[in-house]
Amino acid sequence: GCGERMGVPTPKQFCLVLERPLISYALQALESVHWIEDVVVAVTRENTEAMEAIIQRYQHKRVSLVESGVTRHRSIFNGLRALAEDGPDTKLSKPEVVIIHDAVRPFVEEDVLLKVVIAAKEHGAAGAIRPLVSTVISPSADGCLDHSLERARYKASEMPQAFLFDVIYKAYQQCSDYDLDFGTECLQLALQYCQTKAKLVEGSPDLWKVTYKRDLYAAEAVIKERISQQICIVKDVKEDGEHVGLLEEMLKNEFKHADVTSKALGPAAGDLPRVTLERCCSFVCVNVMNSDFHETQKLLKLLEDSHLSIFYPLVVISVHFLAYNSVSFGEKMEDLRQIRELAKEVKKRNILLYGLLICYPQEELKLQQRVGQGAAIIAALIKERNPSLAGQLLVA
Amino acid sequence: GCGERMGVPTPKQFCLVLERPLISYALQALESVHWIEDVVVAVTRENTEAMEAIIQRYQHKRVSLVESGVTRHRSIFNGLRALAEDGPDTKLSKPEVVIIHDAVRPFVEEDVLLKVVIAAKEHGAAGAIRPLVSTVISPSADGCLDHSLERARYKASEMPQAFLFDVIYKAYQQCSDYDLDFGTECLQLALQYCQTKAKLVEGSPDLWKVTYKRDLYAAEAVIKERISQQICIVKDVKEDGEHVGLLEEMLKNEFKHADVTSKALGPAAGDLPRVTLERCCSFVCVNVMNSDFHETQKLLKLLEDSHLSIFYPLVVISVHFLAYNSVSFGEKMEDLRQIRELAKEVKKRNILLYGLLICYPQEELKLQQRVGQGAAIIAALIKERNPSLAGQLLVA
Ligand SMILES: [Mg+2]
Ligand SMILES: [Mg+2]
Incomplete structure (x- = not known):
């Protein structure tokens, strides 16, 4: 079984696409996969009511809410804790594998979810990647080019990612406050604190993260087309x-x-x-x-x-x-x-x-x-x- | 004065957005800037006729065509050569500053063009950058995570870029065949072969490169909105x-x-x-x-x-x-x-x-x-x- 959680709630995930909040599309995609047992969404206190209304209106199943943290990593940690602690007051129980996904990636499909889960079972961790669209460069302190990276040798790390629960939970328990406050990459935590080298899985272009207004336009067009x-x-x-x-x-x-x-x-x-x-x-x-x-x-x-x-x-x-x-x-x-x-x-x-x-x-x-x-x-x-x-x- | 050239022609730049080829939007954006003297477009032999028809139909001014090379860098080099060689058979003459831009970035505005040109005059080279949307990772040979880069310390290199003509032309003349065949970054050539550290200029999100089908949807929506x-x-x-x-x-x-x-x-x-x-x-x-x-x-x-x-x-x-x-x-x-x-x-x-x-x-x-x-x-x-x-x- 797989638990599941969402990234830090930002206004973006509540943006309406065809009059429905973006996050509902991601929830729909996840709940359509029968082997995902629970979905845990990290949400700020002020957005909890809105999130509950969305769950009710769109009849989402298997969704639990946890309070989000001040950073992405802290929100994920809260989600993992909810899955780890098997108190009598919760319907959640510790899964073998946990998927981490973003609410602003509405087009995740069973195919890639299955691939990262299978790879996580074998390697302990796995994540979707895409080729880089732009060259990545490193600026110097004075705002000039220090060096550029050879584009073919690097990849963009996307979502979903999957982990053996014990691996990623241990990584979050052991990592530093600096990691929790400034880190962005879960795969890196698994590598650093559990010596787990994540398997990288090529994802489809549709996994992209809805970031700018133009991405909302694109998401609407993709949904209309579908x-x-x-x-x-x-x-x-x-x-x-x-x-x-x-x-x-x-x-x-x-x-x-x-x-x-x-x-x-x-x-x-x-x-x-x-x-x-x-x-x-x-x-x-x-x-x-x-x-x-x-x-x-x-x-x-x-x-x-x-x-x-x-x-x-x-x-x-x-x-x-x-x-x-x-x-x-x-x-x-x-x-x-x-x-x-x-x-x-x-x-x-x-x-x-x-x-x-x-x-x-x-x-x-x-x-x-x-x-x-x-x-x-x-x-x-x-x-x-x-x-x-x-x-x-x-x-x- | 500034010459100007386009990236490698791919089908994408001929894709229709509101029934007009994408490249025509980029040309329109450039010709609306009065201080850009010439625009040089690198185009494959088989696309030359189509390109000429586009120039005629949309009444584009100040555009010259050169044959594109097999790689992006070779196409740019051909464009620079056309500007450098002041033969009697050509209306092009060597500019002080040259802008390099992609045909698939239709929304470039005078503001950012001016910024990179001014910075290029001062520093010899300059380019637009954007924050990274995804974390960049380096895979090992076996398809696993080797390491991830700290996102905040890197930037995505976008277009437009500008150069003192003599700097970038010298860089292209001196660089290796390997650079011309496998390189992707003009700023890197200026650094490596002319010791010119490019000034990095923050660009707007609208500079993004139209890459996937969803980007065409987004471009259409942005144009319709405008x-x-x-x-x-x-x-x-x-x-x-x-x-x-x-x-x-x-x-x-x-x-x-x-x-x-x-x-x-x-x-x-x-x-x-x-x-x-x-x-x-x-x-x-x-x-x-x-x-x-x-x-x-x-x-x-x-x-x-x-x-x-x-x-x-x-x-x-x-x-x-x-x-x-x-x-x-x-x-x-x-x-x-x-x-x-x-x-x-x-x-x-x-x-x-x-x-x-x-x-x-x-x-x-x-x-x-x-x-x-x-x-x-x-x-x-x-x-x-x-x-x-x-x-x-x-x-x-
Ligand atoms: Mg529990
Ligand atoms: Mg000439």
């Missing part, structure tokens, strides 16, 4: 004309690297598969025959049961068609206007509902163009996930 | 009712850190100030009385003369109002539908035109809410600058 990897087209069993087929084809073209599937919905076809509700954040609901939102509402009802909307804003696009020889554009827009109220309602459950009207032209040739434009609009809505545009009725 | 810093509300001189005033107030609320100004347009008021056309990328055109686009077209005509649309997609939002007691929603939507064709036309000139209809409710109380919603939609459109949604008519 939750747009799976698109589910929902249609009534009765509808399967060329309209839906063409749109599906065009959507596959827009989302070349995503998984676009289509599901029939209805009494005969049953509900959406459980796996779709557990993984898919982007839905396109196609309505050919009617101007109402019955189909869309059926889908929205199903999504109520999806826990995914706790974590991410789900997108639902209700697609309608207008043939050149049917009612006028103005009338159709009036008919569909109720989407506004519907969108307002489901926004409370973190679902972003948009409408799309595809106007069929008289000429067959322009049909492809129109549907292609519709697919481009759908792609834009899914990729951007803009809450201010929810309830809008777009036209292709 | 070009949304100035919002110009355009209205007819005849219109200045409470409608416009309320919207203006709400927009200022949405763009707390941006400069929101309003200009009257018309025969009496004259055109937009030159400074607005030279700096503003975001326009809100307010139409209270009419359902047409005369006002908007007047603005679009003025923007034709703006060179800014060569560099950035301009956003124009044509705002209309619908009173509860006037024509129906459907009719109004029909009336405004021509925006579609207009948007298609101006998109060719890199202008993204959107429509916004604000429906006035019967109750005064809800008015604020509606206009506030309109302002939120305007903010979303300006911040996202999504080309797929151009021509859409949104409703608040």
Whole structure:
């Protein structure tokens, strides 16, 4: 089993990305790994309430809080103590291996966690590394270059790191106050105080530490990209004309690297598969025959049961068609206007509902163009996930 | 005067950010500094044509191309040679100071360029530095930790760097093939071969090197933020009712850190100030009385003369109002539908035109809410600058 703790809480880890605090993404990543038994978060006294609210709101499991110290190392030491002391008042017990991670590295995956844990079991300590992006130099006291390091011979030490609990706990118990106040590297403590040479494991670029404002932008874009990897087209069993087929084809073209599937919905076809509700954040609901939102509402009802909307804003696009020889554009827009109220309602459950009207032209040739434009609009809505545009009725 | 060259061309510098190659942003930043005389770009033979097309399309000035070498240092050496050899066939002449910069650092500003140049004049060499984000470690041959460096004692060496031309040229002439093939640090060459200790200058975080895909996301977000810093509300001189005033107030609320100004347009008021056309990328055109686009077209005509649309997609939002007691929603939507064709036309000139209809409710109380919603939609459109949604008519 593995305990787990977070770095020093800074405002950064409470920054909202897609309206959710950054730390919640890291917790989600850790709790999705079934063999991690406990997660210990070091948090300042003034942030404890905020942290508890986050745990409750996003239903995080297996998380215990300890008070953070004034430095990173002191916070980690507090986390280790909580795991070491098996008092009757705590549900924590001493693990064989402990992982150390930062709250501001939201994209840690099971793969690299497993690698550092296995390496820690063999070597006593292990940590993720990355190639250096910039050359590292040593300044002299007068602010001039003293010497530069050969870039290829050094690495950036990243997170996660893993340790045999006894190794890292002993290191923290034995290290000096100077280490605790000015040190930055846990692997170094294990080396210095336990003669444990950490195994270095190549990590992915996604392990980077969210440090600057631009990193928050990057994190948001990465998350948006990830939750747009799976698109589910929902249609009534009765509808399967060329309209839906063409749109599906065009959507596959827009989302070349995503998984676009289509599901029939209805009494005969049953509900959406459980796996779709557990993984898919982007839905396109196609309505050919009617101007109402019955189909869309059926889908929205199903999504109520999806826990995914706790974590991410789900997108639902209700697609309608207008043939050149049917009612006028103005009338159709009036008919569909109720989407506004519907969108307002489901926004409370973190679902972003948009409408799309595809106007069929008289000429067959322009049909492809129109549907292609519709697919481009759908792609834009899914990729951007803009809450201010929810309830809008777009036209292709 | 300062010559200037770019690092080794990699695909990254040709990556599109807001549909413009990354390198064009760096060139734009450099040519906006009037005291930089020449910019020398090292480019591979196979990328020369692409580079020439970029220079022409974005009207870059003072740029010369040299063939890049197989390594970064060899490319820089080629750039320096072009500046050194004053043949009759070249418009380049030897500068006193040369700046070395990377094409993948688009946000370099005059401030830091000036600092490194002044420091180079005094010390012979100077370079921008940043604090290390991660601890740097040295691996042993078996992939384990050998030792870690004390983070506070080291810095990341970034760009730009500046040198007395004679210093850095001599360094490149004297250094070994090993240096040219495996070295990464120009400051180190100046130190080793000319005993010149470079002055280190603290740079801003925006100097970072666009390396990973997430950096492209971050760069795009930074650029979008920058070009949304100035919002110009355009209205007819005849219109200045409470409608416009309320919207203006709400927009200022949405763009707390941006400069929101309003200009009257018309025969009496004259055109937009030159400074607005030279700096503003975001326009809100307010139409209270009419359902047409005369006002908007007047603005679009003025923007034709703006060179800014060569560099950035301009956003124009044509705002209309619908009173509860006037024509129906459907009719109004029909009336405004021509925006579609207009948007298609101006998109060719890199202008993204959107429509916004604000429906006035019967109750005064809800008015604020509606206009506030309109302002939120305007903010979303300006911040996202999504080309797929151009021509859409949104409703608040
Ligand atoms: Mg315990
Ligand atoms: Mg010359």
